[in-house]
Amino acid sequence: MNFSSRHIVVTGGGSGVGAAAASAFAEAGARVTIMGRTEASLVTQGLPFQVCDVTDPASVSTAFGRARAEQGSIDVVIANAGAVESMPFSRMKPDDLNKMLNINLGGVVNTWQSALDDMKARGWGRLITIASTAGLKGYAYVSAYCAAKHGVIGLTRSVALELARTGITANAICPGYIDTPMLQRSINNIVEKTGKKPRDVANTLRSLNPQDRFIQAEEVARSALWLASDEAASINGHALSLSGGEV
Numbered sequence: 549m550n551f552s553s554r555h556i557v558v559t560g561g562g563s564g565v566g567a568a569a570a571s572a573f574a575e576a577g578a579r580v581t582i583m584g585r586t587e588a589s590l591v592t593q594g595l596p597f598q599v600c601d602v603t604d605p606a607s608v609s610t611a612f613g614r615a616r617a618e619q620g621s622i623d624v625v626i627a628n629a630g631a632v633e634s635m636p637f638s639r640m641k642p643d644d645l646n647k648m649l650n651i652n653l654g655g656v657v658n659t660w661q662s663a664l665d666d667m668k669a670r671g672w673g674r675l676i677t678i679a680s681t682a683g684l685k686g687y688a689y690v691s692a693y694c695a696a697k698h699g700v701i702g703l704t705r706s707v708a709l710e711l712a713r714t715g716i717t718a719n720a721i722c723p724g725y726i727d728t729p730m731l732q733r734s735i736n737n738i739v740e741k742t743g744k745k746p747r748d749v750a751n752t753l754r755s756l757n758p759q760d761r762f763i764q765a766e767e768v769a770r771s772a773l774w775l776a777s778d779e780a781a782s783i784n785g786h787a788l789s790l791s792g793g794e795v
Contacts, residue, residue, distance in 0.1 A: 549777045551578035555619050556776070557612065558582050559602055559659050561628030562589030564728035565678055568765035569626050569772050570595055576773060581615040582610075586627065602629045602655030610757045612662040621666040624776045627659040627677040632730065634689045634737060645692045654694035656703060660718070673716035677704060678768060681724045684787060684795045701787050709786030717784040720774050724791035725753050727762040759792035 556573045560566035561582025574580045581711060582597045585589050590597035596618060600611035612668075616622060630652045635644065656677045667673025682690065683697035701720055708718040711786050725731055738749045754762055767790060774780055775788070 549576055549773055549779075551576045551624075551776070553774075554623040554776075555579045555581070555615075555621060556624040556626065557615055557622050557659075557663065558626045558628055559600075559655070560584055560586070560678075561593060561595070561597065562586060562637045564730060565723075565765045565768045566626070567593055568626040569628065569678075572766070572769040573624075573776075574775055578624075579619045581619055583611055583615075597618040602603060602627075602658055603650045605658045605661075608658040610664050616666070621670065622663040623667065623670070623672065625663040625676065626657055626772055627656040627675075629655050629659075630678070630680075632693045632734065633689060634693075634734070634741075636689060637691045640692055645695070648692035649699070652693065653699040653703065656700055660707065665795040666715075667716045668714060671715040673714075675704075675707065675711075675716065675718040676772055677720045678772075678774050679704075679720040679722045679787065681722050681789060681791050681795050683720065684722055684789060704787065705785045712784060717775075717781070719780075719783055719785070720787045721768055721771050721775070722787050722789045722795075723763045723768050724757050724794050725762050726765055726768065728765055731762065757792040757794055761792065763790050763792075 556578045558566050561570045562584040570580050570582045580595050582595050583600050588597050598608040598611035598615050629638045660675045679700045680697045683693045683701040686694050704718050704720040735749045739746050
């Protein structure tokens with residue numbers, strides 16, 4: 549797959565899946581812009597970047613405008629920025645729910661909308677979001693996160709239908725637990741709240757995957773490459789599970 553004529557924007561591009569996806573597209577010849585809240589993490593990737601907060605529509609719009617001015621109209625957007633917090637449902641406050649919805653669902657909306665005019669003008673585009681198996685099933689103690697990710701799947705399916713005749717597709721990639729810094733933060737959080745050993749927590753989370761392993765960021769990146777290619781032109785409104793058979 550050759551993306552030499554394409555400009556790809558990846559949010560949450562400073563680490564983990566975002567960094568892996570950005571690297572994969574750059575290696576395939578694309579012009580890549582990464583975005584995130586922290587300049588220090590973006591700088592280390594060695595790619596053009598824009599600092600923005602995906603929960604702020606004005607911030608996202610400004611960042612996309614600068615990316616467009618520097619590298620041309622935008623062809624592919626990977627809405628990867630996200631966060632997870634765990635707590636019992638009985639203790640969840642409205643602010644906790646809104647925080648998960650704003651970054652995990654609102655962030656996708658803001659990101660996709662900022663690139664849509666470019667795609668419509670060219671009659672070609674790829675809207676991709678890195679969702680989660682939490683958008684396909686429930687998990688205990690992360691009800692707000694699951695609600696947000698289920699919303700992302702519904703958004704993806706609706707947008708795909710609206711744009712089906714425009715040459716633009718919308719798809720979601722739904723990994724299980726990925727071996728990234730976010731996973732380590734989740735393990736540390738569980739250890740802190742339960743007193744369990746980190747190794748035992750990691751083994752429990754890994755066992756949710758029928759293959760008994762964590763998903764690798766590079767696997768998610770390769771899936772994004774395929775969904776962004778012409779070969780995936782008929783894949784639209786799909787939630788691609790990368791979970792070893794969990795869902």
